[in-house]
Amino acid sequence: MALLQLSEPGETPDPHQQRFAVGIDLGTTNSLVATVRHSIPECLAGDGCGVILPSVVRYQRDGKTIVGQEALAAQAADPRNTIASVKRLMGRGLADTDAGMRARYDLVDTGGMVRINTVAGPRTPVEVSSEILRVLRERAEATLGDELVGAVITVPAYFDDAQRQATKDAARVAGLNVLRLLNEPTAAAIAYGLDEAAEGIYAVYDLGGGTFDFSILRLSRGVFEVMATSGDSSLGGDDFDEALADWMHRQASGVDLDCSKSRALLVEARRVKEALTTHPEVIARVPVAADGLRELKVGLADFQQLTRELVERTLLPVRKALRDAALKVDEIQAVVMVGGATRMPHVRTAVAQLFGREPFTEIDPEKVVAIGAAIQANVLAGNRRPGEDWLLLDVIPLSLGLEMMGGLTEKIIPRNSTIPVAKAQEFTTYKDGQTAMAIHVLQGERELVQDCRSLARFELRGIPPMPAGGARIRVTFQVDADGLLSVSAREQTTGVESNVTVKPSYGLSDDEIAGMLKSGFEHASEDMQARALREQQVEAERLLEATRQALNEDAALLEADELLLVESAMSRLQQLATGTDHLAIKTGIDALSAQTGELAARRMDKAIRQALTGSRVDNLPI
Amino acid sequence: MAVTLSEAAARHITKFLAKRGKGIGVRLGVKTTGCSGMAYKLEYADESETDDLVFESQGLKVMVDPKSLPYIDGTELDFVREGLNEGFKFNNPNVKNECGCGESFNV
Numbered sequence: 001m002a003l004l005q006l007s008e009p010g011e012t013p014d015p016h017q018q019r020f021a022v023g024i025d026l027g028t029t030n031s032l033v034a035t036v037r038h039s040i041p042e043c044l045a046g047d048g049c050g051v052i053l054p055s056v057v058r059y060q061r062d063g064k065t066i067v068g069q070e071a072l073a074a075q076a077a078d079p080r081n082t083i084a085s086v087k088r089l090m091g092r093g094l095a096d097t098d099a100g101m102r103a104r105y106d107l108v109d110t111g112g113m114v115r116i117n118t119v120a121g122p123r124t125p126v127e128v129s130s131e132i133l134r135v136l137r138e139r140a141e142a143t144l145g146d147e148l149v150g151a152v153i154t155v156p157a158y159f160d161d162a163q164r165q166a167t168k169d170a171a172r173v174a175g176l177n178v179l180r181l182l183n184e185p186t187a188a189a190i191a192y193g194l195d196e197a198a199e200g201i202y203a204v205y206d207l208g209g210g211t212f213d214f215s216i217l218r219l220s221r222g223v224f225e226v227m228a229t230s231g232d233s234s235l236g237g238d239d240f241d242e243a244l245a246d247w248m249h250r251q252a253s254g255v256d257l258d259c260s261k262s263r264a265l266l267v268e269a270r271r272v273k274e275a276l277t278t279h280p281e282v283i284a285r286v287p288v289a290a291d292g293l294r295e296l297k298v299g300l301a302d303f304q305q306l307t308r309e310l311v312e313r314t315l316l317p318v319r320k321a322l323r324d325a326a327l328k329v330d331e332i333q334a335v336v337m338v339g340g341a342t343r344m345p346h347v348r349t350a351v352a353q354l355f356g357r358e359p360f361t362e363i364d365p366e367k368v369v370a371i372g373a374a375i376q377a378n379v380l381a382g383n384r385r386p387g388e389d390w391l392l393l394d395v396i397p398l399s400l401g402l403e404m405m406g407g408l409t410e411k412i413i414p415r416n417s418t419i420p421v422a423k424a425q426e427f428t429t430y431k432d433g434q435t436a437m438a439i440h441v442l443q444g445e446r447e448l449v450q451d452c453r454s455l456a457r458f459e460l461r462g463i464p465p466m467p468a469g470g471a472r473i474r475v476t477f478q479v480d481a482d483g484l485l486s487v488s489a490r491e492q493t494t495g496v497e498s499n500v501t502v503k504p505s506y507g508l509s510d511d512e513i514a515g516m517l518k519s520g521f522e523h524a525s526e527d528m529q530a531r532a533l534r535e536q537q538v539e540a541e542r543l544l545e546a547t548r549q550a551l552n553e554d555a556a557l558l559e560a561d562e563l564l565l566v567e568s569a570m571s572r573l574q575q576l577a578t579g580t581d582h583l584a585i586k587t588g589i590d591a592l593s594a595q596t597g598e599l600a601a602r603r604m605d606k607a608i609r610q611a612l613t614g615s616r617v618d619n620l621p622i
Numbered sequence: 623m624a625v626t627l628s629e630a631a632a633r634h635i636t637k638f639l640a641k642r643g644k645g646i647g648v649r650l651g652v653k654t655t656g657c658s659g660m661a662y663k664l665e666y667a668d669e670s671e672t673d674d675l676v677f678e679s680q681g682l683k684v685m686v687d688p689k690s691l692p693y694i695d696g697t698e699l700d701f702v703r704e705g706l707n708e709g710f711k712f713n714n715p716n717v718k719n720e721c722g723c724g725e726s727f728n729v
Contacts, residue, residue, distance in 0.1 A: 005664070007664060009649065143706040145706075447654065524688055
């Protein structure tokens with residue numbers, strides 16, 4: 001049983017129409033996936049682990065691939081086959097890669113994008129990234145219990161076409177449909193709801209694991225425009241780790257370490273850095289060449305002194321971007337902090353001093369990009385929230401729908417939907433060989449056609465003759481920003497199409513609309529009975545028609561007494577269907593179904609015999 | 623005539639309302655669409671409409687429009703967890719049959 005989510009007023013999705021989409025922050029150091037559930041954006045946790053997935057992939061000799069925390073833990077033990085910070089290699093040839101990555105991994109020049117030699121063979125950065133995305137996709141599908149319609153994946157604002165294309169390719173390899181690539185600063189601004197805020201100029205300071213990205217955005221009419229970007233693609237929290245590791249190493253021994261020891265040193269430095277955000281002093285256990293570990297006291301002041309230059313380096317691109325955009329700091333309305341590294345108190349202080357205002361830090365800086373991407377994905381997937389739609393002009397006052405068999409109305413667009421809006425639903429034919437369908441467009445809240453207002457009628461002709469239920473006719477209702485309704489019907493296999501345009505609210509005063517709504521409420525219980533009756537009558541008629549058809553063709557398959565039983569059940573049902581008791585009709589339908597079960601089985605046997613006779617087994621289309 | 627909330631449902635609704643930052647309760651109802659006739663409606667309520675029936679359950683307001691009530695009268699809304707997935711479930715005594723997934727139903 002599908003579990004339901006709380007929706008915004010008037011936004012409950014139709015059954016099977018809830019469209020889950022996720023936002024993915026594919027980071028250099030960590031990756032996250034988020035979605036909007038119960039109208040609230042949240043990051044999704046994996047089974048037995050937190051929401052943060054370290055962007056680390058380990059390739060093993062046996063062909064198995066490990067992603068995340070477990071791979072990160074193996075980094076010191078198996079550094080050459082444990083790929084971290086692969087985002088730095090995305091869309092890059094060997095010549096463009098930084099020295100750090102070249103030293104850590106066995107990179108191969110293949111003309112185009114660089115490859116990484118591992119025990120499992122050479123891997124492209126696209127393949128490595130796709131392993132991370134695959135884990136996030138599986139996590140999302142397990143949590144949402146449904147297939148994803150797509151994902152919004154964030155990229156740094158400065159990513160060039162090759163890097164963006166590589167990111168899209170990685171998503172495709174991971175089985176994800178990319179709804180859009182979204183710039184990371186824009187995602188952060190969306191997470192803070194700045195897209196719904198007053199127009200103005202905002203700055204995003206994003207110090208992630210491996211990259212520093214500073215952006216200035218201008219919001220006008222709900223659209224973000226990137227005014228200036230700057231940054232340093234080789235500066236991030238990792239550099240703070242390395243600076244601290246270097247210092248700890250010099251303090252402790254200064255002797256050269258082997259590959260796995262220096263990896264362990266780096267992991268310890270990261271732990272110390274994170275602990276210093278909440279503690280003034282931390283005891284580090286520094287790996288040394290000869291004798292295992294040495295304890296070392298690290299104070300916050302030491303760390304800040306040591307990394308002051310790194311913080312200074314982030315402020316250079318900030319000043320440059322302001323100059324490029326010809327802006328003074330007091331023209332910036334707010335500064336959004338992104339990236340785990342912005343938790344470091346001296347980074348926050350430096351930013352606050354430069355801009356003369358406290359930056360936004362309420363949303364967890366590690367989650368903020370994924371959350372913004374999830375909000376965007378939710379909009380793109382069609383789960384629109386009022387206020388998120390900047391074209392929001394009005395709502396439609398009464399439901400719009402069409403006539404179904406038996407004089408029932410099927411609502412396609414419920415009242416109070418914001419316009420513009422488009423909804424489609426598939427219908428099928430009722431009789432064998434039906435080649436045309438009358439489409440009767442209705443407005444109102446009542447269940448029966450006679451109680452609703454008729455807006456338009458048109459016909460779809462040229463449906464190829466098929467058995468009842470075989471045709472697939474997609475009817476699309478579209479109300480544009482001016483309130484104009486256009487209805488189109490299209491037979492999916494042949495593409496024949498027909499349509500009509502009407503102005504639904506034309507000629508109705510507010511009082512008339514109120515009256516139509518009120519009568520909908522007053523007749524609720526009566527309508528419910530009427531609907532149940534009509535549904536059963538339609539079902540009875542359909543079954544009788546199908547039985548008549550079957551008897552026409554294959555009455556010979558039944559013994560005389562069996563035929564008599566079927567015929568008496570038919571006439572009994574025919575008589576019941578003219579009555580007003582829907583439960584009695586249901587009983588009649590069940591009785592006839594039971595009597596025709598044997599006939600259906602024999603017809604099936606006969607059809608199979610005909611299909612198989614004279615065919616060789618290996619010619620059968622299985 | 624009543625529609626009620628289970629203790630778990632009330633706890634989660636309270637949490638979601640707090641995170642959302644507005645809303646006076648929830649709105650339950652039905653829509654006449656879906657593969658098996660009807661579909662449930664479950665939404666945040668920001669205001670009560672003039673014709674609404676308002677029930678109090680577990681200290682929360684539950685709004686039902688008069689047109690929907692006959693279909694869901696006596697329903698208890700529950701909150702359940704299935705593996706990593708979690709969400710709301712209508713325990714509706716009026717249901718005669720529902721489609722395989724339970725997203726739509728018939729009375």
